[in-house]
Amino acid sequence: MTPTDQPGRFATLTFTREVAAPLATIWQAWTAPAARAVWAAPTPAVTVEFLEADTRVGGREVSLCKVEGQPDIRCECGWLALAPSARSVNYEVVSTEGVPQSAALVTADFSGDGERSRLVVTVQLSALAADMEADMEAGYREGFDAGLGHLAAVATRTMVLERVIKAPRSAVWGAWMDPASLPQWWGPEGFSCRTTRIDLRQGGEWVFDMIGPDGTVFPNHHLYGEMRPQERIAYALLWGENGPKHADAWATFEEQDGATKVTLGMVFSTAAEFQTARGFGAEALGQQTLAKLERRVTSG
Structure with missing residues (x-):
C-alpha cells in the first residue's frame, strides 16, 4: 500500500x-x-x-x-x-x-x-x-x-470602503496616528470632534464626541487592538465611553506606485445595525471622511 x-x-x-x-x-x-x-x-x-x-x-x-x-x-x-x-x-x-x-x-x-x-x-x-x-x-x-x-x-453585515490617496504611506499613516491631526479630519463633511481622551497605541483608546452640523452629539469610544505601523490598525467601536460595542473595525494602508490605498472595514455587531448604517448613508459619509484625510495629507 x-x-x-x-x-x-x-x-x-x-x-x-x-x-x-x-x-x-x-x-x-x-x-x-x-x-x-x-x-x-x-x-x-x-x-x-x-x-x-x-x-x-x-x-x-x-x-x-x-x-x-x-x-x-x-x-x-x-x-x-x-x-x-x-x-x-x-x-x-x-x-x-x-x-x-x-x-x-x-x-x-x-x-x-x-x-x-x-x-x-x-x-x-x-x-x-x-x-x-x-x-x-x-x-x-x-x-x-x-x-x-x-x-x-x-x-x-460588513462594510468596506476603499480610497487611493495620492500621498506616501508614511504621510497617510502619520495623519491617522497623530493625536493632534486625527480629530481634525475624522468624520463626514460638516462634523467636528470633541476629544475627551486620546491615546493612539495598541491597547489605547479615543473617547470623543462627533458633533453634527445641527449640533447633535454622537458619543464615541474607540478601543485600539492590533497596530502594525504603516500597515494596519484594528479597533472596536463603542457607543460612548464604555458603552455597547456596535462594530469591529480595521484600516489597512497599502503602497501603490507612490500613492496609498486605504481600506476601512467594519463588521457591525448585528445585521440590524448594519442596515441602519446603510440606511442613513454610512458608506457615503465614510467616503467623505476618507476624502477629508486625503485633503489633509495633500494640501501642502
Whole structure:
C-alpha cells in the first residue's frame, strides 16, 4: 500500500458558499484579521485567541482555539499566495499540547457579480498523528462548514470602503496616528470632534464626541487592538465611553506606485445595525471622511 492509499490519513474536501455581499467585502472578511476573529470560532463554546496575524505572502497567523476543560488547539496558518478578490492559498498546521495533529493546504477561490459573491474552498488534508486519522475528515468538515457559515453571515453585515490617496504611506499613516491631526479630519463633511481622551497605541483608546452640523452629539469610544505601523490598525467601536460595542473595525494602508490605498472595514455587531448604517448613508459619509484625510495629507 502506498502512502496515498492509506485510508483515513489523507482527504480532499471542497466547500462552496454563495454570499449576499460584494466581492471586495467577502475578500476582506476572509483575510482581515479583525474580521477573521469575529467568525473563526466554529461554535459559541469555542473562543479563538489570535497571537499573530500577518496577512501577506510569507506572513503567518497563529491562533488558539480554547474550550473550557480541554487543552488549547493551536493553529498556524502561513499565507502562500494572495490575489485580492480572486484567490488565496495557505498552509495550516493544527497542534495540541505541542504535538502536530494535522496539516492542510487551503485554497480559496472568489468570484462575484454586484452584490453577490461565490466562495469555493478546497482543503487538502493530511493526518500527522495516528489518533487523528479516524475523525480527521469529519472534524475538518464540521469545523469548516460552521466557520464558512459564520463567514457568510459576517460578510452580510460588513462594510468596506476603499480610497487611493495620492500621498506616501508614511504621510497617510502619520495623519491617522497623530493625536493632534486625527480629530481634525475624522468624520463626514460638516462634523467636528470633541476629544475627551486620546491615546493612539495598541491597547489605547479615543473617547470623543462627533458633533453634527445641527449640533447633535454622537458619543464615541474607540478601543485600539492590533497596530502594525504603516500597515494596519484594528479597533472596536463603542457607543460612548464604555458603552455597547456596535462594530469591529480595521484600516489597512497599502503602497501603490507612490500613492496609498486605504481600506476601512467594519463588521457591525448585528445585521440590524448594519442596515441602519446603510440606511442613513454610512458608506457615503465614510467616503467623505476618507476624502477629508486625503485633503489633509495633500494640501501642502
